[in-house]
Amino acid sequence: MSENIILDEKNIARVISRMAHEIIEHNSGIEGLVLIGISMGGNKLCERMRDCVERIEGTALPLGIIDATLYRDDIRSGTAQQEVHQTDIAFSLEGKDVILIDDVLFTGRTIRAAMDALMAFGRPKTIQLAVFIDRGHRELPIRADYVGKNIPTARGEKIALELDASGDDRVVITKNSNG
């Protein structure tokens, strides 16, 4: 096992700031926008994104958490983790522009499940996807609207966005020693 830190705290803050600007620009403001983080990886990134948008526009966007576990297609084959997390969306998504936020975009299956899960909370006007890392290897026709970093990886590698409360943020790639 070898660990490789690709991005440090400052880099990460710049990337989030750029993504926030892109989201605001693309939607011509923040009217009707809501941020939904995909549990667990998207939660902290979602909060950072809200803080960043608030710094730029002066208004805090509504924030929700969605857990996609119950909507996964691999729950029966046993490859899905069985841990179910809280879903917390305290507002209707009817007619909203939803920014769906996750840390890493990989096969696309989590995003597919999360979009299905969202539909139980109303019919959004649009769903836009923001991910911090796009690592490739898509298995479904899904792409992100806002990408922090494109980081090509091998399938066996692990990549993680670690947002620490104490401020020790980093992006780490872990390789298997034989890989």
Next chain:
Amino acid sequence: MGLAIKHLLDVYSLSKEDVMYILDTADTFKDISTRDIKKVPTLRGKTVINLFFEPSTRTRTSFELAGKRLSADTINISASASSVTKGETLLDTLKNLEAMNPDAVVMRHLASGAAHFAAKHVNFAIINAGDGRHAHPTQALLDLMTIRDCKGKADGLKVTIVGDINRSRVARSNIHLLSKVGCDVSVCAPASMIPAGIEQLGVKVHYNIKDALDGADVVMMLRIQKERHGGNYFPTLREYSRYFSLNKETIKYAKEDVTVMHPGPINRGVEIASDIADSELSVILPQVTNGLAIRMALLFLLAGGSRQ
């Protein structure tokens, strides 16, 4: 992650980790029932059979809804309308069901140990919804979940169970489960309703409700099963009610913020006074809400995910 068990037959074969895992999973399922669309596709294509050899409304409805809200196909079989009346044995009934490939069978039977027997002979998951005097594990789990909701923890709480301990599977399952998570459990009933040797389960026995309630954080009243009492265990209902009911006099002996529980159906004015059952201390209806979440969690964990 995953449960270490393949069937849910009783509470003593659950580890403390399994118990907490089931409760945590149930917590996340609670909000599904409050949404506009009360359904998730998790168990799509799975079949759950409710096999009830004893009458039940609450438990059966709860399991049926639990399955439906997870998108499983649920069907109900009650003994009075089945081949049991034609003399089919339990094993034959189970084997016939097995031939139709269900994923889980929820079973209630009047014989203690029926669920264990079933689990030995079938390839699907068995969930015990009550077997004779033995166990009613989902009731105990939902009771623990409700206690945890009210008090924030279970460890160190004083819980008093009042009623027909001898013939109550709810009492037995709760004694096992609550002791496992660190509660201090007492039971209280007329001596004719206390089984011999119950102290070996680590409970204190009281024959006087005032002593039993002294300092109690939680009191669980059990239903007096009128249909099963031929007047053999106490002289009259009125006398039982006078000495063992929870009312505004006896509740004073418990802690001021005591949580009042009852597995239902309640006999108003027999084991519990109406004003207490409807008071703010009572969590009888939240118990029902939690029951649905617990059953959704169990169907998800036992019929949904993989079993290595």
